[in-house]
Amino acid sequence: MTNDRVPPGSVAEKPERPDRVRRSMFVIGCIGIGAATAGFLAATVRFLVPNVLYEPSRRFGIGPPTVFPPGAVTFLPDRRLYVFNGADGFYSISSVCTHLGCNVKRGGPGFECPCHGSQFDENGQVVQGPATKALAWYALSLSPHAQLVVDLDQPVNPEFRLRA
């Protein structure tokens, strides 16, 4: 049988448990504050980086005129563009069907869309739907380095020709 009573005037031993709990709470608090600060800094840094879509340039070179032999029709699949070197000069017509965006193919003198059967004449004008708008023509120019340059932001009329 033990005596649990502390005699009057003696120093009672302090239990260690409350200090450990306090220390643990302090560490957990510091970790929480650190995580919140890190999250805030990450959000701040991300805010400083602009949201930009890096798309290919809409004005690009396609090579020197000599690459396109006289009378040739050249399809540039990565640019979705036909380049013509006609008797009266160079011109370019988009291969993007104005119905739902498939690539039109050369068919006879004009173009045919394999997806839903639209047909366009040699100038890209609609001959048969479902497409209702003509194929786009884009400006061609000659760079100072003698390269043909297409500008997709500069639509032109079917009378456009570049003499190079």
Ligand code: FES
């Ligand atoms: S996408 Fe060309 S006809 Fe529909």
